[in-house]
Amino acid sequence: MKRSHSLLESEADQRYMKVQVVSQEFSESQEIIAQLEKEIEVLQKEAKRRDTVRKKAEMELDQKQQELDESIEEILNWVPKAIVDAQNKHNSTYCALCQTSLQLMECQSKLNIPVSLSLVDESDLIEDNPNPPRIVDAEATDISLLLGHEWLKSKDTHKREISALEKKVTSLENQLANLEAKHARLEAEHASCDKRFQKPVELFL
Known part of the structure; x- marks a missing residue:
């Protein structure tokens, strides 16, 4: 019984660690996506500005x-x-x-x-x-x-x-x-x- 209980606790700890890792990776991915969106927005503004200059x-x-x-x-x-x-x-x-x-x-x-x-x-x-x-x-x-x-x-x-x-x-x-x-x-x-x-x-x- 003690061994079974110990195994369950170990599995729970592993699952918890996996959840933490996934959560951290998700958070980092969100930050990367947000950064990419900002860069895209900057590029789009720059492209729009250059297009205006080109047309002029x-x-x-x-x-x-x-x-x-x-x-x-x-x-x-x-x-x-x-x-x-x-x-x-x-x-x-x-x-x-x-x-x-x-x-x-x-x-x-x-x-x-x-x-x-x-x-x-x-x-x-x-x-x-x-x-x-x-x-x-x-x-x-x-x-x-x-x-x-x-x-x-x-x-x-x-x-x-x-x-x-x-x-x-x-x-x-x-x-x-x-x-x-x-x-x-x-x-x-x-x-x-x-x-x-x-x-x-x-x-x-």
Whole structure:
């Protein structure tokens, strides 16, 4: 009887110890779960904050891209028009100079005054002229020579302006390419950021 009673007490003690161990493990598990829940909450808040920042950055990026597109469109519309206007302006100046030069040479020819045609295009000469101007050396100091010099200066200025406009177009095209590359890089960084901060949250959901 004493042995049976002793065995019962031993079993009761073992069961009690097991209950205590299980209770302690349960308590520790509860603490771990609570800690994990807090960490998940922190991660969710951080993910939400980052999502807000990302959306704001995307809105700003879209706005800047729209402004950039409008500026580029305005520039691309302006440059060809500026080139055409410059071409028309210099063409008008050239035609006026040629016309004035030809009229003066006709007058000089009628008055039997030597003239110089060395700086006048052959295509601008009047065909079937009964009194064609006489061609003399380019050193002649008459008004047609001076007008020819002015025409050459105007033509050279026109070439320089066209060259400057072409360089500006090239520069704008390079800037556009750089901005497009920067835009693509920012989009890639945003996508990478979303994936990087989405994974920790998904692990605990």
